[in-house]
Amino acid sequence: MKKDQDKVAPEATNEAEVEKPFFLKKVVHKDGIDFRLGNGAKVVFEVAKVAPEILQQAALHGFSQKIGDSIAGLSKELRFKEAEAVMAEVVASLYAGTWNAKRESEPSDLCEALAILKKLNVEDVREAVSKASKEQVKAWAANPAVKAQVLKIKEARATKAAKGASLDDIDLNV
Numbered sequence: 001m002k003k004d005q006d007k008v009a010p011e012a013t014n015e016a017e018v019e020k021p022f023f024l025k026k027v028v029h030k031d032g033i034d035f036r037l038g039n040g041a042k043v044v045f046e047v048a049k050v051a052p053e054i055l056q057q058a059a060l061h062g063f064s065q066k067i068g069d070s071i072a073g074l075s076k077e078l079r080f081k082e083a084e085a086v087m088a089e090v091v092a093s094l095y096a097g098t099w100n101a102k103r104e105s106e107p108s109d110l111c112e113a114l115a116i117l118k119k120l121n122v123e124d125v126r127e128a129v130s131k132a133s134k135e136q137v138k139a140w141a142a143n144p145a146v147k148a149q150v151l152k153i154k155e156a157r158a159t160k161a162a163k164g165a166s167l168d169d170i171d172l173n174v
Contacts, residue, residue: 066099067091082108085126092130092137110141113149 020038027034032046050058070090071083085108093101111129115122129137140146 063094066094081122085111085122088126088130092132093134095130096134096137098134109150109153110137110146112153113146114140117145117149
Protein backbone atom coordinates (compact mmCIF):
# COMPACT_ATOMS: atom_id res chain seq x y z
CA MET A 1 0.00 0.00 0.00
CA LYS A 2 1.31 3.45 -0.86
CA LYS A 3 2.46 5.65 2.00
CA ASP A 4 0.80 8.68 0.47
CA GLN A 5 -2.53 6.94 -0.08
CA ASP A 6 -5.57 8.91 1.06
CA LYS A 7 -6.75 8.02 4.55
CA VAL A 8 -10.30 7.94 5.78
CA ALA A 9 -10.75 10.18 8.79
CA PRO A 10 -12.04 8.32 11.86
CA GLU A 11 -15.24 10.39 11.89
CA ALA A 12 -15.99 9.28 8.31
CA THR A 13 -15.96 5.63 9.33
CA ASN A 14 -17.62 5.99 12.74
CA GLU A 15 -14.59 4.18 14.15
CA ALA A 16 -12.86 6.30 16.75
CA GLU A 17 -9.08 6.70 16.49
CA VAL A 18 -8.64 4.12 13.69
CA GLU A 19 -7.25 5.27 10.37
CA LYS A 20 -7.81 3.00 7.39
CA PRO A 21 -6.77 3.44 3.77
CA PHE A 22 -9.47 5.08 1.69
CA PHE A 23 -9.17 2.55 -1.11
CA LEU A 24 -8.54 -0.84 0.41
CA LYS A 25 -8.28 -3.26 -2.50
CA LYS A 26 -9.38 -4.30 -5.96
CA VAL A 27 -9.99 -7.94 -6.90
CA VAL A 28 -10.08 -8.77 -10.61
CA HIS A 29 -11.80 -12.05 -11.49
CA LYS A 30 -13.30 -13.71 -14.57
CA ASP A 31 -16.69 -12.02 -14.13
CA GLY A 32 -15.51 -8.51 -13.32
CA ILE A 33 -13.91 -6.46 -10.57
CA ASP A 34 -14.70 -6.07 -6.88
CA PHE A 35 -13.64 -2.77 -5.29
CA ARG A 36 -13.41 -2.45 -1.51
CA LEU A 37 -13.18 0.84 0.35
CA GLY A 38 -11.61 1.39 3.75
CA ASN A 39 -15.00 1.86 5.38
CA GLY A 40 -16.09 -1.65 4.33
CA ALA A 41 -18.15 -0.59 1.32
CA LYS A 42 -17.96 -2.85 -1.74
CA VAL A 43 -18.67 -1.93 -5.35
CA VAL A 44 -18.97 -4.73 -7.90
CA PHE A 45 -18.36 -4.28 -11.63
CA GLU A 46 -19.83 -7.08 -13.77
CA VAL A 47 -18.47 -7.33 -17.32
CA ALA A 48 -21.56 -9.19 -18.56
CA LYS A 49 -23.68 -6.08 -17.94
CA VAL A 50 -21.60 -3.81 -20.20
CA ALA A 51 -22.75 -2.95 -23.72
CA PRO A 52 -20.50 -4.29 -26.54
CA GLU A 53 -19.50 -0.81 -27.73
CA ILE A 54 -18.38 0.09 -24.19
CA LEU A 55 -16.44 -3.19 -23.95
CA GLN A 56 -14.68 -2.28 -27.21
CA GLN A 57 -13.84 1.19 -25.92
CA ALA A 58 -12.61 -0.24 -22.59
CA ALA A 59 -10.49 -2.83 -24.40
CA LEU A 60 -8.88 -0.17 -26.59
CA HIS A 61 -8.23 2.00 -23.53
CA GLY A 62 -6.65 -0.94 -21.71
CA PHE A 63 -4.47 -1.91 -24.67
CA SER A 64 -3.43 1.71 -25.13
CA GLN A 65 -2.39 1.90 -21.47
CA LYS A 66 -0.65 -1.48 -21.53
CA ILE A 67 1.39 -0.71 -24.65
CA GLY A 68 2.12 2.88 -23.63
CA ASP A 69 3.16 1.90 -20.09
CA SER A 70 5.70 -0.54 -21.53
CA ILE A 71 7.93 2.35 -22.65
CA ALA A 72 7.52 4.67 -19.69
CA GLY A 73 11.15 4.38 -18.65
CA LEU A 74 12.54 5.09 -22.12
CA SER A 75 11.15 8.56 -22.79
CA LYS A 76 13.61 10.59 -20.71
CA GLU A 77 16.53 9.36 -22.79
CA LEU A 78 14.59 9.54 -26.09
CA ARG A 79 15.33 5.88 -26.82
CA PHE A 80 13.02 5.71 -29.85
CA LYS A 81 14.35 2.50 -31.46
CA GLU A 82 14.19 0.63 -28.17
CA ALA A 83 10.71 2.02 -27.48
CA GLU A 84 9.54 0.81 -30.87
CA ALA A 85 10.99 -2.64 -30.16
CA VAL A 86 9.42 -2.84 -26.72
CA MET A 87 6.02 -1.77 -28.02
CA ALA A 88 6.21 -4.27 -30.91
CA GLU A 89 7.06 -7.07 -28.51
CA VAL A 90 4.19 -6.17 -26.16
CA VAL A 91 1.84 -6.20 -29.16
CA ALA A 92 3.23 -9.60 -30.24
CA SER A 93 2.81 -10.89 -26.70
CA LEU A 94 -0.81 -9.75 -26.62
CA TYR A 95 -1.47 -11.34 -30.01
CA ALA A 96 0.03 -14.57 -28.63
CA GLY A 97 -2.43 -14.51 -25.74
CA THR A 98 -0.06 -13.38 -23.00
CA TRP A 99 -1.02 -10.34 -20.92
CA ASN A 100 1.94 -10.37 -18.51
CA ALA A 101 4.84 -11.82 -20.42
CA LYS A 102 7.72 -12.89 -18.19
CA ARG A 103 10.87 -11.04 -19.09
CA GLU A 104 14.27 -12.12 -17.98
CA SER A 105 15.67 -9.15 -19.87
CA GLU A 106 14.38 -6.06 -21.57
CA PRO A 107 12.09 -7.13 -24.43
CA SER A 108 14.36 -5.76 -27.12
CA ASP A 109 17.35 -7.74 -25.82
CA LEU A 110 16.23 -10.95 -27.53
CA CYS A 111 15.86 -9.20 -30.88
CA GLU A 112 19.21 -7.47 -30.51
CA ALA A 113 20.91 -10.73 -29.53
CA LEU A 114 19.40 -12.63 -32.46
CA ALA A 115 20.39 -9.84 -34.85
CA ILE A 116 23.99 -9.92 -33.64
CA LEU A 117 24.25 -13.70 -33.73
CA LYS A 118 22.51 -14.14 -37.09
CA LYS A 119 24.14 -10.99 -38.56
CA LEU A 120 20.78 -9.50 -39.47
CA ASN A 121 19.12 -6.11 -39.20
CA VAL A 122 17.41 -5.62 -35.79
CA GLU A 123 14.20 -4.38 -37.44
CA ASP A 124 13.99 -7.54 -39.57
CA VAL A 125 14.54 -9.71 -36.50
CA ARG A 126 11.94 -7.73 -34.55
CA GLU A 127 9.41 -8.37 -37.30
CA ALA A 128 10.25 -12.09 -37.37
CA VAL A 129 9.91 -12.32 -33.58
CA SER A 130 6.55 -10.53 -33.66
CA LYS A 131 5.25 -13.07 -36.21
CA ALA A 132 6.67 -16.14 -34.46
CA SER A 133 4.63 -18.32 -32.14
CA LYS A 134 5.04 -17.94 -28.40
CA GLU A 135 6.65 -21.39 -28.27
CA GLN A 136 9.16 -20.48 -31.00
CA VAL A 137 10.17 -17.26 -29.25
CA LYS A 138 10.64 -19.19 -25.99
CA ALA A 139 12.81 -21.74 -27.78
CA TRP A 140 14.96 -19.00 -29.33
CA ALA A 141 15.33 -17.28 -25.95
CA ALA A 142 16.34 -20.59 -24.32
CA ASN A 143 19.17 -21.23 -26.78
CA PRO A 144 22.49 -21.08 -24.82
CA ALA A 145 24.20 -18.86 -27.42
CA VAL A 146 21.25 -16.45 -27.38
CA LYS A 147 21.19 -16.42 -23.57
CA ALA A 148 24.91 -15.61 -23.50
CA GLN A 149 24.47 -12.76 -26.00
CA VAL A 150 21.53 -11.36 -24.01
CA LEU A 151 23.76 -11.35 -20.91
CA LYS A 152 26.47 -9.46 -22.82
CA ILE A 153 23.89 -6.87 -23.88
CA LYS A 154 22.64 -6.48 -20.29
CA GLU A 155 26.21 -6.24 -18.99
CA ALA A 156 27.05 -3.49 -21.49
CA ARG A 157 23.93 -1.56 -20.49
CA ALA A 158 24.73 -1.96 -16.77
CA THR A 159 28.33 -0.87 -17.30
CA LYS A 160 27.18 2.22 -19.18
CA ALA A 161 24.66 3.06 -16.44
CA ALA A 162 27.31 2.62 -13.73
CA LYS A 163 29.72 5.13 -15.28
CA GLY A 164 29.61 8.27 -13.21
CA ALA A 165 27.18 6.75 -10.71
CA SER A 166 27.69 7.92 -7.15
CA LEU A 167 27.63 5.69 -4.10
CA ASP A 168 27.28 8.67 -1.76
CA ASP A 169 23.57 8.03 -1.18
CA ILE A 170 24.20 4.46 0.05
CA ASP A 171 24.61 4.47 3.81
CA LEU A 172 25.41 1.00 5.14
CA ASN A 173 25.70 2.18 8.75
CA VAL A 174 28.99 0.34 9.17
